[in-house]
Amino acid sequence: MTDWIAVDWGTSRLRAWVMSLDGQVVASLESEEGMSKLLPDQFEPALLALLDEHLPQGKQTLVICCGMVGARQGWLEADYLPVPCYPAIQQCGVKAAANDARLDVRILPGVKQTQPADVMRGEETQIAGYLKTHLYFGGVLCLPGTHTKWVQVSGQKIQRFSTCMTGELFSLLSQQSVLQHSLNDEGWDQAAFIERVQSSFAEPVAVTRQLFALRSEALLSDLSSATARARLSGMLIGLELAAEKNLWQSGEVVVMGASKLTDHYVLALEAVGVSARRADGNQMTLEGLAAAYNLLLENDR
Amino acid sequence: MTDWIAVDWGTSRLRAWVMSLDGQVVASLESEEGMSKLLPDQFEPALLALLDEHLPQGKQTLVICCGMVGARQGWLEADYLPVPCYPAIQQCGVKAAANDARLDVRILPGVKQTQPADVMRGEETQIAGYLKTHLYFGGVLCLPGTHTKWVQVSGQKIQRFSTCMTGELFSLLSQQSVLQHSLNDEGWDQAAFIERVQSSFAEPVAVTRQLFALRSEALLSDLSSATARARLSGMLIGLELAAEKNLWQSGEVVVMGASKLTDHYVLALEAVGVSARRADGNQMTLEGLAAAYNLLLENDR
Numbered sequence: 001m002t003d004w005i006a007v008d009w010g011t012s013r014l015r016a017w018v019m020s021l022d023g024q025v026v027a028s029l030e031s032e033e034g035m036s037k038l039l040p041d042q043f044e045p046a047l048l049a050l051l052d053e054h055l056p057q058g059k060q061t062l063v064i065c066c067g068m069v070g071a072r073q074g075w076l077e078a079d080y081l082p083v084p085c086y087p088a089i090q091q092c093g094v095k096a097a098a099n100d101a102r103l104d105v106r107i108l109p110g111v112k113q114t115q116p117a118d119v120m121r122g123e124e125t126q127i128a129g130y131l132k133t134h135l136y137f138g139g140v141l142c143l144p145g146t147h148t149k150w151v152q153v154s155g156q157k158i159q160r161f162s163t164c165m166t167g168e169l170f171s172l173l174s175q176q177s178v179l180q181h182s183l184n185d186e187g188w189d190q191a192a193f194i195e196r197v198q199s200s201f202a203e204p205v206a207v208t209r210q211l212f213a214l215r216s217e218a219l220l221s222d223l224s225s226a227t228a229r230a231r232l233s234g235m236l237i238g239l240e241l242a243a244e245k246n247l248w249q250s251g252e253v254v255v256m257g258a259s260k261l262t263d264h265y266v267l268a269l270e271a272v273g274v275s276a277r278r279a280d281g282n283q284m285t286l287e288g289l290a291a292a293y294n295l296l297l298e299n300d301r
Numbered sequence: 302m303t304d305w306i307a308v309d310w311g312t313s314r315l316r317a318w319v320m321s322l323d324g325q326v327v328a329s330l331e332s333e334e335g336m337s338k339l340l341p342d343q344f345e346p347a348l349l350a351l352l353d354e355h356l357p358q359g360k361q362t363l364v365i366c367c368g369m370v371g372a373r374q375g376w377l378e379a380d381y382l383p384v385p386c387y388p389a390i391q392q393c394g395v396k397a398a399a400n401d402a403r404l405d406v407r408i409l410p411g412v413k414q415t416q417p418a419d420v421m422r423g424e425e426t427q428i429a430g431y432l433k434t435h436l437y438f439g440g441v442l443c444l445p446g447t448h449t450k451w452v453q454v455s456g457q458k459i460q461r462f463s464t465c466m467t468g469e470l471f472s473l474l475s476q477q478s479v480l481q482h483s484l485n486d487e488g489w490d491q492a493a494f495i496e497r498v499q500s501s502f503a504e505p506v507a508v509t510r511q512l513f514a515l516r517s518e519a520l521l522s523d524l525s526s527a528t529a530r531a532r533l534s535g536m537l538i539g540l541e542l543a544a545e546k547n548l549w550q551s552g553e554v555v556v557m558g559a560s561k562l563t564d565h566y567v568l569a570l571e572a573v574g575v576s577a578r579r580a581d582g583n584q585m586t587l588e589g590l591a592a593a594y595n596l597l598l599e600n601d602r
Contacts, residue, residue: 072520073482080521116510117517147479147513163513165478172473177466178448181374205505208544209417212448212464216418219373220381243509 004062006289009069018054035068043075060104067122070107080112088128091292129287139251144261164240182218187226193234197268200238237268257281305363307590310370319355336369344376356403368423371408381413389429392593430588440553445562465541483519488527494535498569501539538569558582
């Protein structure tokens, strides 16, 4: 029997966990109906297409959503909490209107920072999950992804954060730029990755003139796609580590995200002398959504 | 009466000048049939579609082409001259097979550098044109474009060069990334451009974390598209100036390209204390193609 439903609704994907009354995951569901593919009135149908059979008749089920679903281009714009903030105890969410009487949809707010300007949506819930399970953590969370977040945390609060577009830059350069011809296979050269993390961290400005060299070396000396791909990734992550040095030097570093990407970041941090711990991004998102659910129940009492 | 035809065939455009016996431009023609849109057997039809009425019957007309038409994905791969080289007196070209008996098509070689690996195609002809009209020039030529080239020249030779993907990065970020939502108008904020050239030149590594801020500021404080666009351009050009500093510090700088982009680079160089001269990119390409034509005539004697 479904108690409530946890939803992580990002730019490119919709993922849901159906939760039972005793707090277990009954079903894990996923679709490609991300925010970027949907107009405001298409969110409810996309949700029903995924969840219909798990919604009990004759009652309303809470569906708690985090992520880009609450962006300006999403279902309904949910506000941002300003830093410093407690992500785990300020998540109440706004109610999104739904036609199906079985749905009680709440969209959680993001987090904003005024100076320097920055925003997050979805990551705050993952952070809330991490803080719920690591009560005395103080340090830096790195959440790698399309837009990687570096987040300084202490006293259960997000203190400040910074975003790098490293994942998106890698996608654009490897799939849409002239470099695509030199990175067309999936292979991976670990030594090349580490070498470039280190050299780019040491001399970030050189990356600007080394990008096109991936194409030139492929043309002139048959640089393999595996090496070119690892070098590009290493250059961009090395650059990011140089740019975010002040942040990650300020405390213990935990990398939290998808498995393979987390590996790359942990390895890159090691390459510049930092030993980072790992956390499972999906699990922390679910923990954060459960924290919001418990908060809603408490507030309703 | 057509004597010969000069062709600049780039990635996205095909441009031709029909030359008369007395060395005048009879017609300037242009189409969107750039290299990237054509398979090898589509180059001749694209050329004929543009030139047909200008090709005299009963004789072969020399059509001298520079640019990406000679790339691996082009009509026929033309080799590279290794640096250091004289671009103006080594341009003989390879003959591309054509079905139409009126065509004698020659594709000029590019230029390559082994360490660090780099290549150019088309720019060497523009440089040849500049050197033909500035016999004693020694200094640095900046050729802004999709892939901006910084070229050190002395004694009529290309000595070394370096490529930055600044133009392509600007296109990808402004049209395909999350920043597109914040840069969707054409406007331009000159003061913001100059401010960002200077700050990025002074602290290049910060650009990595300032890109996403363009989106955040648009969301949080209604940053205008004109300011965001100028800031993005300023950041990327400032970064490029920092990366290529060793090159452009080595002598007088001449910026040679399309009018508006040349303006931006001259302004950016001024913002970091360098007074650069300008040259007309199209005219220099035509001069370079004419130099190759004269060389072919001499070799045939």
